[in-house]
Amino acid sequence: METEILNNDSEVVQPIAKFRNAYKRYGRTSVILRGLNMTIPTGTIYGLLGPSGCGKTTLLSCIVGRKKLDSGTLFVDVKSKLDVGYMPQEVSLYEEFQIHEIFRYFGLLTNQTEGYIKHREKELAELLDLPPTNRLVCNLSGGQQRRVSMAVALFHNPKFLILDEPTVGLDPILCESIWKYFIQITDVEHKTIIITTHYIEEARNSHTIGLMRSGILLAETSPLRLMEMNNCSSLEEAFLTLSQKQEDIPSDDNYPPATRQPDIFKRSGRIKWHRFAAQIYKNVSWTRRNIPITAFMILLPFLLFTIFLAMLGKDEMDVTIGAVQDEITPGIDDCNTSIPIKSIYGCVAEKRLSCEFISYLRDKSYTVVMYKNLDEGITAVRRNKAWALLYFHKNYTESLLERIDRGKKASNMSLANSLLEVYPDNSIYYIAHRFTWDLHSGFMQFMENFLRNCEIDDRVIKSPLTEGEEIYESIAVRYVGLNGYIIAILYYLAMVYTSSSMVYEKSKGLFERTMVTGLTKLELFSAHCVAQTLMSLCQNGIFMVIFYGYFKLPMKSGIGYLIILIFLIEYYGMMTGFVIVEFIDEERMVTYFGISLVIMIFLTVGMLWPVEGMHWTIRPMSQMNPMRMAAETYRSITFRGLPFTNPLMYEGFLSVGSLVLILLLVYVLKSRND
Numbered sequence: 001m002e003t004e005i006l007n008n009d010s011e012v013v014q015p016i017a018k019f020r021n022a023y024k025r026y027g028r029t030s031v032i033l034r035g036l037n038m039t040i041p042t043g044t045i046y047g048l049l050g051p052s053g054c055g056k057t058t059l060l061s062c063i064v065g066r067k068k069l070d071s072g073t074l075f076v077d078v079k080s081k082l083d084v085g086y087m088p089q090e091v092s093l094y095e096e097f098q099i100h101e102i103f104r105y106f107g108l109l110t111n112q113t114e115g116y117i118k119h120r121e122k123e124l125a126e127l128l129d130l131p132p133t134n135r136l137v138c139n140l141s142g143g144q145q146r147r148v149s150m151a152v153a154l155f156h157n158p159k160f161l162i163l164d165e166p167t168v169g170l171d172p173i174l175c176e177s178i179w180k181y182f183i184q185i186t187d188v189e190h191k192t193i194i195i196t197t198h199y200i201e202e203a204r205n206s207h208t209i210g211l212m213r214s215g216i217l218l219a220e221t222s223p224l225r226l227m228e229m230n231n232c233s234s235l236e237e238a239f240l241t242l243s244q245k246q247e248d249i250p251s252d253d254n255y256p257p258a259t260r261q262p263d264i265f266k267r268s269g270r271i272k273w274h275r276f277a278a279q280i281y282k283n284v285s286w287t288r289r290n291i292p293i294t295a296f297m298i299l300l301p302f303l304l305f306t307i308f309l310a311m312l313g314k315d316e317m318d319v320t321i322g323a324v325q326d327e328i329t330p331g332i333d334d335c336n337t338s339i340p341i342k343s344i345y346g347c348v349a350e351k352r353l354s355c356e357f358i359s360y361l362r363d364k365s366y367t368v369v370m371y372k373n374l375d376e377g378i379t380a381v382r383r384n385k386a387w388a389l390l391y392f393h394k395n396y397t398e399s400l401l402e403r404i405d406r407g408k409k410a411s412n413m414s415l416a417n418s419l420l421e422v423y424p425d426n427s428i429y430y431i432a433h434r435f436t437w438d439l440h441s442g443f444m445q446f447m448e449n450f451l452r453n454c455e456i457d458d459r460v461i462k463s464p465l466t467e468g469e470e471i472y473e474s475i476a477v478r479y480v481g482l483n484g485y486i487i488a489i490l491y492y493l494a495m496v497y498t499s500s501s502m503v504y505e506k507s508k509g510l511f512e513r514t515m516v517t518g519l520t521k522l523e524l525f526s527a528h529c530v531a532q533t534l535m536s537l538c539q540n541g542i543f544m545v546i547f548y549g550y551f552k553l554p555m556k557s558g559i560g561y562l563i564i565l566i567f568l569i570e571y572y573g574m575m576t577g578f579v580i581v582e583f584i585d586e587e588r589m590v591t592y593f594g595i596s597l598v599i600m601i602f603l604t605v606g607m608l609w610p611v612e613g614m615h616w617t618i619r620p621m622s623q624m625n626p627m628r629m630a631a632e633t634y635r636s637i638t639f640r641g642l643p644f645t646n647p648l649m650y651e652g653f654l655s656v657g658s659l660v661l662i663l664l665l666v667y668v669l670k671s672r673n674d
């Protein structure tokens with residue numbers, strides 16, 4: 001049978017919170033509550049004492065609805081979360097904020113008026129001897145931060161205060177005045193306070209003391225009665241006596257099966273304007289406090305894309321090539337000497353053909369360095385002073401002309417001497433490939449011009465393959481990887497922006513604290529969507545206006561398609577951030593996971609290497625990668641100019657759009673289960 005609680009006037013006092021036969025454990029072995037019974041009378045101070053790790057914080061978390069019992073009952077007599085003021089053990093404050101911004105934020109969260117916020121700020125600053133309220137929280141001492149944290153719990157004047165070690169790090173005089181205040185608000189305003197503390201003697205001021213050990217309460221009575229019952233003169237002594245009397249820890253063999261526990265507070269599915277406004281205020285304050293970081297984040301995509309374009313620069317490269325011209329005798333003639341060489345069909349070369357070819361390469365922005373002989377040239381290539389050596393034989397021009405004139409009747413000597421020998425350094429694929437291409441196409445172009453001047457039909461040396469009209473125009477090399485790069489970067493930035501702010505709130509205990517005031521994940525989510533949209537608007541606006549507006553990068557379909565696609569990709573990044581933080585709590589792990597994800601996207605988006613050339617094991621991954629489809633759609637919008645009805649266009653929108661919806665669903669389901 002339950003005992004009734006009587007106050008000093010022998011009236012029955014209704015409990016504000018009541019645990020009956022409460023069990024709670026973490027995992028399968030770490031049992032924290034073992035059939036605990038506890039009654040917190042309304043309008044009193046309840047001091048909860050117990051050794052470190054005995055489960056005091058866990059118990060308070062159950063009262064504020066952030067954790068649930070495995071079995072047993074918990075009754076809390078409050079109508080809404082606003083009746084509760086919670087001070088967690090950690091400071092749990094936004095460190096970049098000024099004290100008055102913290103008050104305003106929590107004031108808005110708890111639906112207070114401007115007048116009340118100002119008045120209460122003054123009142124609490126006096127009571128708790130707070131530093132000037134324009135000081136940043138991160139610059140306060142540990143004790144000052146704890147006082148601000150306590151002020152936040154008291155701010156909306158709740159009827160039930162739940163304070164986890166509020167007096168740690170405070171000086172005795174301040175502690176005394178705080179306890180006086182607690183006694184006053186319980187006596188006069190009929191508030192209820194539950195306090196955990198390690199300073200046992202301080203709890204003497206409580207109306208009731210609960211001594212917790214090994215998952216149960218050893219005693220629950222007034223301090224005086226506790227000392228009397230144990231014939232002790234101090235609470236400390238009483239606690240020691242009781243602990244020694246306690247027999248062994250109750251066995252966990254009979255740990256009851258878990259039962260479904262009701263929610264302490266009614267769930268609200270609707271967005272409350274004042275809490276949404278508080279989130280917006282928080283985001284705006286964060287931005288104001290971090291203007292350099294915000295400006296950097298806004299400019300970052302533009303900077304990264306500019307670096308990308310500058311890195312790829314131009315299709316012609318500043319590559320150094322070595323050349324040996326054995327057909328020129330140093331000191332006697334050089335490339336400026338005009339020595340007309342006439343072929344038997346009357347074709348005249350005004351200059352050495354090797355000179356013409358070298359100046360053609362120079363026009364293509366290659367640097368050509370001359371070497372005296374083959375050995376010297378090859379050594380230069382070996383030492384990485386040149387990417388290739390061109391060796392022109394003695395009588396190269398005459399031999400080449402003879403080869404053109406006489407065809408298969410040309411002498412063996414002319415055939416050998418008309419060969420341009422190339423000794424390339426092929427160790428960097430792209431340079432080698434580019435040089436080979438320039439060499440061949442340049443040579444062909446140069447020969448065609450030469451033959452045309454001699455009125456010889458240039459088709460005699462042309463390749464018998466001919467290209468028809470281009471279906472899609474070729475695009476400068478530097479733009480080819482840009483689409484994959486842009487979408488991967490924008491996805492990553494949105495993901496990091498979301499996950500870093502969410503994981504910060506989680507790891508600092510801010511999430512927990514604001515949820516206790518009634519904030520819902522829907523409100524947090526909606527406010528973050530607004531912040532993300534504004535951030536994306538600024539980021540995308542800058543790079544689009546500059547690249548597509550001013551520098552006129554290729555844009556074949558409407559820019560509207562691109563804007564929608566990019567926003568979808570950013571929302572996909574944002575949703576990924578939300579979902580990651582639902583499953584991973586630790587800041588470092590979130591960063592590792594995010595980076596791994598984006599590297600995977602980089603590798604499979606088809607930017608570094610086309611899907612057609614990937615290993616068969618990775619190819620399906622790339623083909624299924626929605627970001628690859630988005631990259632393809634990006635290419636179609638900018639380079640191909642397709643109508644929306646073409647699958648290449650709508651596939652990207654569909655794949656990314658569906659992923660946003662799927663992640664949203666995962667987030668909603670996970671949040672509901674929390």
Ligand SMILES: Nc1ncnc2c1ncn2[C@@H]1O[C@H](COP(=O)(O)OP(=O)(O)OP(=O)(O)O)[C@@H](O)[C@H]1O
Pocket residue numbers: 026027030032050051052053054055056057058059089
């Ligand atoms: N989320 C969790 N998962 C697993 N174990 C946990 C978790 N939270 C707390 N514990 C463990 O539960 C036990 C009780 O922790 P709790 O924080 O409730 O103790 P406490 O009495 O408040 O300690 P202190 O006085 O040092 O703050 C500790 O052993 C702690 O390691």
